[in-house]
Amino acid sequence: MNSIYTAEQVRAFEENSFIKEGDDLQAMMKAAKQSVEILNKEFSTSEFLILCGPGNNGGDGYFIGIGLSELKKSVKFIDVLSHAKKSPLCEHAFEAAKDSDFIHAKTLKDISSKTIIVDAIFGIGGRIDLGSELEEILSSCNRFESKVAIDVPTGLDCNSGEISQACFNADKTITFIGYKLGQRINEGKNYCGELILRDLGFSMNKNVSPIVKELSYEDIKRHLPKRRENSHKGDHGRLLVIAGDEGYGGAAIMSSESGLKTGAGLVKLLTRKSHVTASLSRNPEIMVSGADNAQDIEANLEWPNAVVAGPGMFLNYWSEQILYKLLVTIADKGTPALLDAGALRLLSLKAFSKINLHSEIVLTPHPGEAAEMLKVTTKEIQKNRIKSAKALQKKYGCIIVLKGSGTIICNENDIYLCSSGGPELAVAGTGDILSGVIGSLIAQGLSPFEAAKTGVVIHALAGEECANNVGKIGLVAGELIPYIRKFLN
Incomplete structure (x- = not known):
């Protein structure tokens, strides 16, 4: 029986778990490492395109790209919303990846549809009032044959399961700490694809009562x-x-x-x-x-x-x-x-x-x-x-x-x-x-x-x-x- 949580429960648990300075960075590195293992196992292709937002989810994306590069994969990044201020962790990850191959979102149409596209734009901090710029990017993303979301597809409300005018339509979603309610109800089931949970060793299910229990x-x-x-x-x-x-x-x-x-x-x-x-x-x-x-x-x-x-x-x-x-x-x-x-x-x-x-x-x-x-x-x-x-x-x-x-x-x-x-x-x-x-x-x-x-x-x-x-x-x-x-x- 899966335990299902709200975004607020997950955020509060993360804040209470990252007591020591640097714990949050270590958790991000662990999430990136486990994501790389999954991507390497699930996909034989060597071409990856990673879309990174300005928050911690974007930081996950940068570290995932670095890990894939170390496996000799070809990795390109798009710094989505580059004008927005990056979170400290995202800035740290961006600095580590800044010498990598960055492209502009407008060139998405020139990328082979067989490239694995990874959505690390917003994650749990996402919203559904995205605006036309992001919605256009997501619509372009959805033409790719293989799509993976990191934590939560961009454009999906991870509490209600509602979606924006456009939403990243993932084949697989690698999610962390605990399952989010919006992933399992309304449009969430369709847009998350196969859900792969990694709790990063924090065992939230042993420490927090879920909002709802999922029956099998x-x-x-x-x-x-x-x-x-x-x-x-x-x-x-x-x-x-x-x-x-x-x-x-x-x-x-x-x-x-x-x-x-x-x-x-x-x-x-x-x-x-x-x-x-x-x-x-x-x-x-x-x-x-x-x-x-x-x-x-x-x-x-x-x-x-x-x-x-x-x-x-x-x-x-x-x-x-x-x-x-x-x-x-x-x-x-x-x-x-x-x-x-x-x-x-x-x-x-x-x-x-x-x-x-x-x-x-x-x-x-x-x-x-x-x-x-x-x-x-x-x-x-x-x-x-x-x-x-x-x-x-x-x-x-x-x-x-x-x-x-x-x-x-x-x-x-x-x-x-x-x-x-x-x-x-x-x-x-x-x-x-x-x-x-x-x-x-x-x-x-x-x-x-x-x-x-x-x-x-x-x-x-x-x-x-x-x-x-x-x-x-x-x-x-x-x-x-x-x-x-x-x-x-």
Whole structure:
């Protein structure tokens, strides 16, 4: 499980670690040496172009170039923002490299695209309001076939994962001390490429609590449901799915099907009567009933171990009355539940303000739904996904799954990140599949928080594997289920 930090945490740790005079220079030399080892190992070519900024990241770049030259590599430098005052460490490194081959940024177009280009402009001190001069340089950099960033690609905010108008699009990023949050969320995953961490011997993960912990399959594997040899369907949980307003029966079918095919022993679907035939035709194993009013669902609320509600629901009378009846009932009983899609938007209505949502309920908003729930803009949600998830948790008192590029899972005490998954999941219905998976895991006995973490990870990994097999374009949500089942088994 990787520990992920904010830029402020890393800076504070560095300042507290560099107590003795000269420690910061020694750390820079060590970072440069390890970067040279990586570059020499990863690339057989002997041509390198290093872009150095005026700060300490630029100092890293100068020392990296000196190290590569000592290995008989051909190295050229560009002193980016040469008019800016250099930091003391950068000035020291610049003096050591000043007799090297320096070129002007305007000649980038004349350099072979097979040259390895190394971005040492800003690093952790970077920003996204770069200005046209730097953005033009970065656009020219991105035509090169092999691109390596030192610490953080220029143009990437290392807290939010937002990017400037242009951003260095690295194939690999060599990062130091600890992983930065912006490298693992939003655009950061795309622009960092392969992340290679070198902690330089400072062991930040043993001394500083991370802002968030990054989940992997190894972290959730032990929570996967197990089957006893003499078990029966009643041992594997009863999942009730309430979903599918008129014209949106597909959401109800997908969420109930994913619940069934990821291990729930019994699955019951309550949906509009017009969708019953379609559901039975596709999944005769699912018990499906038409529910056109709140009274139609009342008798079914004593039955489940877990409830999923919301896929294919909207701001209309049917969805409102059905959800209201459900929430009032589970508030009294404490039944674990997951609310998604339309159910999340309904929570903002005045009619629901007095209903107490208990801590065993999972809310799974995407950024747009989260914005509506917090009455802010989607941009504000994306600018600080950690803060947004915590705000949702505090407001509703539930487990939060803030979906997106770098899904955040949190409860009152703990917060986790799943950075797996990619654009292949950005299609209609994948959220319905995830809802069914998490609901199924709850029904099978996982705590709602463990089910949320586990479901998010295997859903994301299923997307990655499907994309590896067939490509990132054209995935249909239902195609995820066999891959999810593979990870469950």
